[in-house]
Each structure stands twice: as structure tokens, then as C-alpha cells.
Amino acid sequence: MLRATLRRPRFRRWFYGYAPPERGAIVLRQRRVYILPTRLGLMFGATVLILLVGSINYVLSLGFALTFLLAGMAIAGMVHTVRNLLRLSIHAGRVEPVFAGDAAQFRLFLENADPYERVAILVRHDASGAQTVLDVPAGASAAAVLPVPAQRRGWLPIGRVTLETRYPLGLFRAWSHVEPELRALVYPRPETAALPQPSPDSSAGNARLTARGTDDFSGLRAYQVSDSPRHVAWKAVARSEDMLTKQFAGQSSAELWLDWTLLPPEMDLERRLSRLAGWALAAERAGARYGLRIPGSELPPAHGDAQLSCCLAALALCALPGGDTMRNSSAR
Amino acid sequence: MIRVHPLMPESRAVTPRDLAWLAVSLTLVIAPHAEHAPWWTSAFALCLLGWRATIAVNGLRTPARWVPAALAVLGMAGIWLEYGTLFGRDAGIALLVLFAGLKLLEMRSHRDATVVVLLCYFLIITNFLFTQSIPTALLMCVALLVITAALVSFNAPQRAVVADARVAAMLLLHAIPLAALLFVLFPRVQGPLWRLPQDANAGTTGLSETMSPGTLSQLSQSDAIAFRALFSGPVPQRHQLYWRGPVFWDYDGHTWRNGSAERLVEFELAGGEARYTYAVILEPHQRNWLFALEMPERLPRRAWLTGDGQLISFAPVRTRLRYEMASLAGARLADEESPDALRRALRLPPGFNPRARALAETWRRGAPSGAQIVLVALRYLREGGFEYTLQPPLLGRDSVDEFLFSTRAGFCEHYASAFVFLMRAAGLPARVVTGYQGGEVNPVDGQLTVRQADAHAWAEVYLPDRGWARVDPTAAVAPIRLDGGLADAIPQSGQLPLLLRTGIPDWVRSMRNNWEAVANQWNLWVLGYNTERQREFLNRLGMTDTDWKELALMLLTSVALVLALLVAWSLRGLRRADAAHTAWIAFCAKLKARGIERAPQEGPRDFAARAAARLPSRRAEIEAVRDLYIVLRYGPVAPASEISRLRRMVRGFAPA
Numbered sequence: 001m002l003r004a005t006l007r008r009p010r011f012r013r014w015f016y017g018y019a020p021p022e023r024g025a026i027v028l029r030q031r032r033v034y035i036l037p038t039r040l041g042l043m044f045g046a047t048v049l050i051l052l053v054g055s056i057n058y059v060l061s062l063g064f065a066l067t068f069l070l071a072g073m074a075i076a077g078m079v080h081t082v083r084n085l086l087r088l089s090i091h092a093g094r095v096e097p098v099f100a101g102d103a104a105q106f107r108l109f110l111e112n113a114d115p116y117e118r119v120a121i122l123v124r125h126d127a128s129g130a131q132t133v134l135d136v137p138a139g140a141s142a143a144a145v146l147p148v149p150a151q152r153r154g155w156l157p158i159g160r161v162t163l164e165t166r167y168p169l170g171l172f173r174a175w176s177h178v179e180p181e182l183r184a185l186v187y188p189r190p191e192t193a194a195l196p197q198p199s200p201d202s203s204a205g206n207a208r209l210t211a212r213g214t215d216d217f218s219g220l221r222a223y224q225v226s227d228s229p230r231h232v233a234w235k236a237v238a239r240s241e242d243m244l245t246k247q248f249a250g251q252s253s254a255e256l257w258l259d260w261t262l263l264p265p266e267m268d269l270e271r272r273l274s275r276l277a278g279w280a281l282a283a284e285r286a287g288a289r290y291g292l293r294i295p296g297s298e299l300p301p302a303h304g305d306a307q308l309s310c311c312l313a314a315l316a317l318c319a320l321p322g323g324d325t326m327r328n329s330s331a332r
Numbered sequence: 333m334i335r336v337h338p339l340m341p342e343s344r345a346v347t348p349r350d351l352a353w354l355a356v357s358l359t360l361v362i363a364p365h366a367e368h369a370p371w372w373t374s375a376f377a378l379c380l381l382g383w384r385a386t387i388a389v390n391g392l393r394t395p396a397r398w399v400p401a402a403l404a405v406l407g408m409a410g411i412w413l414e415y416g417t418l419f420g421r422d423a424g425i426a427l428l429v430l431f432a433g434l435k436l437l438e439m440r441s442h443r444d445a446t447v448v449v450l451l452c453y454f455l456i457i458t459n460f461l462f463t464q465s466i467p468t469a470l471l472m473c474v475a476l477l478v479i480t481a482a483l484v485s486f487n488a489p490q491r492a493v494v495a496d497a498r499v500a501a502m503l504l505l506h507a508i509p510l511a512a513l514l515f516v517l518f519p520r521v522q523g524p525l526w527r528l529p530q531d532a533n534a535g536t537t538g539l540s541e542t543m544s545p546g547t548l549s550q551l552s553q554s555d556a557i558a559f560r561a562l563f564s565g566p567v568p569q570r571h572q573l574y575w576r577g578p579v580f581w582d583y584d585g586h587t588w589r590n591g592s593a594e595r596l597v598e599f600e601l602a603g604g605e606a607r608y609t610y611a612v613i614l615e616p617h618q619r620n621w622l623f624a625l626e627m628p629e630r631l632p633r634r635a636w637l638t639g640d641g642q643l644i645s646f647a648p649v650r651t652r653l654r655y656e657m658a659s660l661a662g663a664r665l666a667d668e669e670s671p672d673a674l675r676r677a678l679r680l681p682p683g684f685n686p687r688a689r690a691l692a693e694t695w696r697r698g699a700p701s702g703a704q705i706v707l708v709a710l711r712y713l714r715e716g717g718f719e720y721t722l723q724p725p726l727l728g729r730d731s732v733d734e735f736l737f738s739t740r741a742g743f744c745e746h747y748a749s750a751f752v753f754l755m756r757a758a759g760l761p762a763r764v765v766t767g768y769q770g771g772e773v774n775p776v777d778g779q780l781t782v783r784q785a786d787a788h789a790w791a792e793v794y795l796p797d798r799g800w801a802r803v804d805p806t807a808a809v810a811p812i813r814l815d816g817g818l819a820d821a822i823p824q825s826g827q828l829p830l831l832l833r834t835g836i837p838d839w840v841r842s843m844r845n846n847w848e849a850v851a852n853q854w855n856l857w858v859l860g861y862n863t864e865r866q867r868e869f870l871n872r873l874g875m876t877d878t879d880w881k882e883l884a885l886m887l888l889t890s891v892a893l894v895l896a897l898l899v900a901w902s903l904r905g906l907r908r909a910d911a912a913h914t915a916w917i918a919f920c921a922k923l924k925a926r927g928i929e930r931a932p933q934e935g936p937r938d939f940a941a942r943a944a945a946r947l948p949s950r951r952a953e954i955e956a957v958r959d960l961y962i963v964l965r966y967g968p969v970a971p972a973s974e975i976s977r978l979r980r981m982v983r984g985f986a987p988a
Contacts (some may be wrong), residue, residue: 040341040446047450051457056521059651061859062464063457066472068514070453072507073480076898080503083902120488122339133338135490166339168499169480170446170487173339 020179021157025111026090028163033085033176035078041171044074077169084118084165085174088136092158092182093143097309097316099277103130103147104184106158110134111141122164126177150186153273153316157183187312188270190278228305230285255289255301258311273315280311294318339487341442347489348388353482354436354448355381360475361455362429368462370414373426376407380433400438404430425458442486449486452479464859466851477504509894517887519880520863538617539577539766539787541590545727548745548766552722554784558768559614559623560852561780568608568625570770572661574790574802575623575782577767579640581676585684586731588749588764593638596667601627602799604663610780613856614653620645623767623782625659626802632657639673640763641665641800652860664799669761677761677794685732685753692757702760702795709754710808713747716740720810744806748789751805761794765802775842776849911975912964919957919982926987936962947987957981 005011012018018032037045048070055063093107106125112118115138123144124131130146150156164175231245258279263272276294283290284303291301292311296318299310336343358381366374380403387394407430408418415423432451439445456475459468481493481500488496538558539551559575580588608625622635622643631637632655634646645653680689691712699705719741727734732753735746742750748764755762769788771780790804857865875882920930923943930939940958944951960978964970 043446043450047453051454054457058461059862060457060460060464061861062460062469062472064515064518065469065511065858066453066457066460066476068511068518069476069504069507071514072510073476073503075510075895076503076506079506079895079898079902080499086903119491120339122337131338135488164339167487168484168503170339170341170483 016177018179020160021181022179023181024091026178026180028085028088028090028176028178030082030086033082033174035082035172035174037171038166038173041074041173044070044171048074074169074171078172080168081165081172081174083116084167085121085163085176087114088112088118088121088163090161090163090178090180091141092180095158095182095184097185097187097312098150099187100150100153100189102150104150104156104186106146106148106182106184108144108146108161108180108182109141110136110144110163112136112138114138118165119167120165121167122162124162124164125158126160126162148184150184153186153188153270154320155183155317156186157181185313185316187316188273188277190281191271191274192278228284255291256283257291257293257301258283260294269319273318277312277315280308280315284308341446341486344442344486344489346388346439346442346445348385349489349493350442350445350482350486351385351388351436351439353478353485354439354445354452355385357452357475357479357482358432358436358448358455360471360478361452361459362432364459364462364468364471365425365429369422369426369429372410373407373429376410377429377433380437384436384439394438394440397438400434403437404434407434421461425455425461428455428458445486446483449479449483466854469858473504477501480504506898509897510891513887513890513894515861516866516869517883517890519883519887520861520866538615538619538784539621540619541578542587543578543580543745543749543764543766543789544587545724545731545742545746545749548743548787548789551787552743552785556784557615557848558617558782558784558786559612561610561612561771561782562778563608563610563780565608567773567780568606568661571807572625573768573770573780574626574788575768575771576626576628576641576643576765577621577623578765579638579642579792580764580766581640582679583681583749583753585681585729593640593642595644596637596639596665599637600666601629601660601663602666604660606661607658608661609656609658611654611656613852613860614649614655616649616651616653618648618650620648622649622653622655624657625661627660627663627665629658629660629663639665639667651862652855654856654860654865664801669794669799674761674794677763678756678759680753680756685730687730687733688736688750688753689757691736692754695754696758702793703798705755705758705760706793706795706803709751709758710803710805713751713805714808718742718747718809720806745789747805747809748791751791751803755791755793763792763800765790765792769804774845774849774852776845777852779849779852781848912961912978915975915978915982916957916961916965919961919985922982922985922987928987936965950985950987953981953985957985 006015009020012020016032018026048067051063051067051070054060055067089111091109091111093109095104095106098104108123110118110121110123117138118136120133120135122131122133123146125146125148128146128148130148132144132146134142134144136142146158146161148156148158158180160177160179162175162177164173166173233245258276260272260276263275267275273294276292280290280292284305284307287303289301289303290307290311292299292314294314297314299307299314338344358377362374362377384394386392408427411423411426411430412418414426417423418427428451432448432455435444435448435451439448452475456472459471477497477500480503481496484499484503485491485493485496578590579593580590582589582591604627607629610625612623614622622632622645624643627641628637628643632643632645635655636644636646638644695705695708699708716736717740720743721741722743724735724742724746725739727739732750735742735750745766748766752762752764766787766789768782768786769790770786771782773780788806790802790806792800793803794800861869870876870883875886916936920939924930926947928943928946934942936958940954944954947954957978960974960981964974964978
């Protein structure tokens, strides 16, 4: 009951000053920047206390001056520490889709509109512990890349990220939590075992994929934007300055359906999706035109990176709640 | 997955740059101790520093754990041999220096480095036990800056040294107002809170409760300031400046002792020529005497007068002390001296100085009155070929005899001692008085400065018709001592401290005068700021009868105020950056009230176009706001007047 209340967005908005996920630029206002002394800060405090007692006992006026200067410096340092974090704005960057088991590279931009540098800011992903320390120059922004391991297919929201700083003295630790609206699309882990080529779908009446010619190099042509980087002739690029694309015999010569129903019925959902993902990759590599047919969606045959990512995205979100929001989010 | 926290000191290794910062910090804080600490402790610390630097530069491994432990035992043994203890002021400081060096040696992570930093901060204060002068304060500021810069550099390993130093300087600058407030308002408790170590105040110079040959001539080598006096009227003539200190009654043939003296509840003065009022700022000398011109007319707070005219403070003078005084020159205590005291003032150790006794006996028989005996004795000293010197030959058992009949050379203590001996032997009650004679007016602030070199001893003789009368036998031998001071009286100036010699250039003298005037203000207002000064200062601000609660309240409020200013400073310029946007939001809110709501993704151009289409009559106003907003928000930095123009336009905009 209590826990439910604590998790309710309204409570969180009231208590923490924000409710996740946060859209747009997140500005760290006073309300959400916390500060506490570090262990060093406590030791420093103890030192100042000893100095004070010593000054009283030995009646050292300069000792008082030293004690109070140190105390003043600690307090000024506290203000500086908060200031190092305050008014920093955090923008969600893009994150490339990854296969389950790889790390999603979440990219956050820290923007500093103020005329002073933000020094030694730690950005840490709470759940995974991924972290990076960076400086944000005055009036500039810096990118923090957080490699977060993606365990399962589907959407991986970034979750809570902590920004922390101890600059300049290390006596205080100021921190703030943000939860930007940023999520990575995690594709099913493709099955890497040797795959049988799918049999032609007779009902669709398409041509059979010929295994021959997959790797038969037939020549080079000028690079087009839609070409897969895998087919760019990098050695040739290195020699000349032009981008060239390798052409293979048999490319776009076949069309096939990657069909859910072709898989053995006893296979479970995740295995099926993994198998289909592996097939899609293989088909793309082979240069075939391929379509995808799974429960809930059907993609007509095509070839190229766009087709591959559409297929993998459909597989990633298959039978997941909220899977239909893919289009919205990719438009963002 | 557990990862190290990159901001924690424990997880950051020490770099050669960190080490350089620490080395400079440590050198700055232990350098002042080299003067009085045994040489090997400083050398030991420096060796450890050099060792650690070699390790860092060559990328070697730090020594195994047992090495610093063994060195610590070795160092502690050395300190034990040096001081015979591990506690107390000097031994404690030597230990701290040793430990700081050892911590440096075994340092691996920033955690160890921060411990060294805290030790460095602490070592600064240890130097104040020896000196709290202005140069020391400046050195403290430099040390604070460097140590703090070291701490800053630990927290931002990638930045330039100059940037770290600048941040440290800014922090120090921000700390100053807070520190000043705390310094002035923090309730001052008069220490000490517990008994100080035996050697806490060792090495301070001043008069002592015994006098033997050499006591004062040694003191005369020091140009340290004993006290200052600021007269509210004219400064007395030099020969009237007898600052009375310890009085000696008991003599054992070698040493004069202070002994006990009765305490006067109230007293009256008789005679007297001129009254002087003045304030004395007494340097701490760890004894109870307060010094005043003969004879004091009133008592300072927390002090009493003894029957023999010594001003005694309730507590030893451990800090610089200021007291208001009034004296009546040429006066004496009106009370009759008791027979007991007179008998005491005649006592002589039997079996010493037979020739002096015999001489005094002839005087007693030849002279009808006490006053004449005094005159005879003075003539004897004046005409006997006596020499006034700081370095008299050593004297044996019958010191007065040897002085009077063979060496005939001595300092004021020899003359006073011999004179009182002669008087007692001649049947006149007499006693030795020590104190200071003379002083020098600083033309910069008009204060009279009395130095240890002005220490003096003279005699008092009890004459039945006049009571106790001052007789200065030194004046008979070296009259110039009273008129010109020590420097003129001593022929070879080489024995004197530099600043007391004659013939030093005027500019040196004037520089010294200026410097001492500044130092005096420093002593008075910074070093002498104690419970009483605090009360006095607050009274001057119009706050009377403040107790510690009010003081604490005042302190908290003012600190909060300064803190608010600091926060305002640190956030300055932020409001202005947002001001255009704030005005725009207000503008959108006004339009929303008219049913024209800006969609979240709608930019100012689109929204203004839509609003203008809905409110054609306001088109010009809307577009003006839009244009200015776009310039202010997305253009280069605009003057503040433009922002207020935008604000005015938005305020004046009334879509209804």
C-alpha cells in the first residue's frame, strides 16, 4: 500500500520534483540537487574542530583565523559543489538498436548554458553501474555514453541515471537523479548456429533463393546511400577516394518469406524470434529480397538496411505490450 | 556488477603531479619549524619526500608495509632521545612532521593523500605556538592556498595547475568574509581549557623571580618588545620612566629571590610630582607581574598591589594584555613599613663578602644619617673607576667583594646587588627592584616601546623620614644609561642587537618604526582579540551586554546572510539567460487565456503566425514580441535593456 503510493507519479512529482520518464530537456533545479558531506568532509570537520579547541586552549588568535578560514572554505566549497551541478540540463541523445546480450550505448548530452565550467561530473547508470566522468566547458555541451547491457528483446528504457560531483574540494558530494525518456530497441539475439535456408513459400509463388552466388564477387559500382556498409569495398576506398560498393552475382535475384509458420510448432516464442532474426540477417547478407510474416505484422519483401531494421524491430516487439508504439518512438 | 566509484579518493591512484603538490605543501608547513626543531627531523621528512618522489618519477613500487612502520619506530626513538618524551609541544610537533613524511611514503591512493592534506592543515597551527606575527599570517595564507589547490587537483585530475590554483584562490576569497564574521562574533572563551604541557610557552623572555649575576645582561641582548605604552598626555622624561617589576628581598650570597609579599586591599600614595595616564599593552611573559610607572595610582582589572609596590595579575600573562593605568611620579606608598619587613630588609647571609661589610661599617661610623650613607656609597661607585659593561668577568663565591675590589666591571644587576648589600651592611634597610627603564617613542603612532633590552635593576633604601626611596646606583656609574639608553652607555656596540645600536641609518630606523606601528595594531586587534576586546568591540557597535546566546544568534544570522550572498554570486547571470524565455512563457499564457494555446512542439514563428491569424488586430504587437524574443533567445548575447524591453512589451500586451 505504502509502496504503491510511493511509486505513484503524483507522489514522486511532489516528493522528488519530477516523475519519470521526463520528456525534453531536464534542468537540474535546486529542488532535485542533493548534497551531503563525504567521509573526507567529516574528517575535515573533525580537523577544524580540533583546531578550534587548540586555538581556544592555547589562546592562538591566528589559530582562530586559520580555523575559521578553513570552515569558511568548506562552506564556500559546499556552494561551489552544488553550483557545479545546478542548472545543468540533460538532453536525451539517440541510442542505436542492439541485439540482446550486447550493450546499448545510451547517449546523454549535458548542456551547460552558464559562463563557468562544470568539472568532473560523474554520470552513472544506476541499474548497471555503467559510468563515465566528464567536464562540460562553459556554454557548451558534452556527451556521456553509457553502455548498458541489454538482456531481453523489446524496449529497454534507460531508467534512473545519477549525476554526481565532488568538485572542487571533495568534502561534499552533490548528486541528482534523472530519468530521461530514452529507450533502446533490443532485437532478439540472432541464432548463430548454421541455419537451413528457408524453403520457398509456394503459396506466394516466389522464386527460390539460390545459395549459389552469395559470395560471388562480380564487380564494383559507385556507392549509394542505401548500400549496407558491409558491402562497401573498403580496400578500394582506401586506395582511391571514392566510395565503392561490391556487387555480388545473384544479388536481388531471389525473393523469400521469412515465415513464422515455417518453424517447427514445438519451438517457443523466443527461440522462434531468434531463429527468424538470424534468418533475416542471413538473407540480408545473401542479398536476397525477403519479407517477414509473424503474428500481428507482415512486412512485404524488400532488401537493404531499412528492411532489415524493420524486420528486426518487428521481431523485437512481437507479442510485447506496448509493441505498437514503435512507430511513434522511432519518429521521435 | 560492482564497480569502483571514480570520484572516491580510495579509487584514484596518486600521480607525480599530486605528489608535487603535496611536497610543496608539506615543505611550506614544516619549513618554519626548521628554526627550532632538531635539524634531523626536517632532514628526515625531506629524505622521505625525496624517496617518494623517486618512486613516483621512476614508476617504482612503494615500499612494503613494514618499512614505514620500522621508520616510524626509528623516528619515535630519535624523538625520545632528543626530548626525553613523546608528548608536549616540541616532541608532539616533531612527531607530526615525522608522520606526515611517513604517510607520504606509504601513500598509494588519494585517500592517503587527503590524510596528508589534513595533516598539513593541522601543521600550520603548530607554528603559531612559536610566532603569530604578520609574516607568519602571510605564510599561512600561502600555505592554505597551496594545500587547497592540492585538494582541488585531486578532485579534477585532468586540469591545468593554474586552474586549480585559481579555484583555490577563489575559495579562499569566498571564505574570507565568513571567516572574518566568525572571528569577530564567535564567542571567545578564555583558555586554557586544560593544563598546558610544560613546554607550551617555553622560550619567552622577560624578568624572572630570581636575580643572579648575568640575569639581566642576558636579557639585554634581546630587542624583543616587553610592552608598549600609550600616554594620553605628554610622555614623561626619560629619567622618570622607571617601570616597576619584581622586587627582591632575600639574598643568599649569589641569588636574589622575590619571596612572598603581603597583598594590599587598599592603598594610598604620599608625595608625588606629576600624574600620568596611559594604557599598557603587555606582551605575554608567562608570569604574574604587570608593569607600571612608579608608583601606580590605580589597579588594572583582576590584579592587586603588594606591600612592596608590585602589580600582580591574578593569572599569569599568557596572552597579550592591555590595561589602563594612572601613575603618580615620585610618590611612595603612604603606609608605615612594618618592623618585620624592615628586619627582612637588613638580613644578609653570614660569612659572605667580609671586605664589603667592613667598608660599609666604616661608612656607618662616619656618617650621621642614612641619607648621607647613601651619598657616600654613590660617590664611591662614581669615583671608584667602575666600568659599565654587558660582558663582565665571572665572579666567584664572594661576588660583591670581587666586584667591588677587583673586577670593577658589571651591569646594572651587579651595581644594584652590590649597593643593596652595602646598604644592609651599613644598617640601612634596602631591597633590589627590577623592571624596565626608559623606552623609545615610535614617531609613527606615538607609542612608547619598551624592549627586553631596557630591563634594569635599581635599589630602594628605607629612610626613616622619607620611607622607601629609589636609588639607582647604575646612574652613578653610567649616567648616560638613563639619558640615552643602553646603546649610548655601552661603549662597544657590537654586543648589542642590531636595531639597538647607534649609528644605524635613519631610513632603517623609520622603517622599523612604521613596521612596529603596524605590528602593534596587529597585536592589538588581531592577536589580542579576546573576550574583553570582543565585548568592547560589540559595545562600540551599539550592542551592550551581549551574552553568548545573543552572540550565537547574531553569528548565525550574519553567516546565513553571507552565505546567501555567496549563493547569489554563484548563480549570477543565470536569471538573465532565462529572462527572455520567462517573458515568452508569460506571453503564451496571455494568449492561452484567449483560447490560443501553444502546442508543445510549436516554435515561436509558427505560434505567432497562428495567433496573429486569430487576432488580426494585434498582429503588429505579436510579431514585435516574436521578433525580439527570437533575437534575445537565439541570437548573440543582448544587452539587459533589450530584455527589459521585451518584458515591458509582454506586460503591455492585452489580447482581450
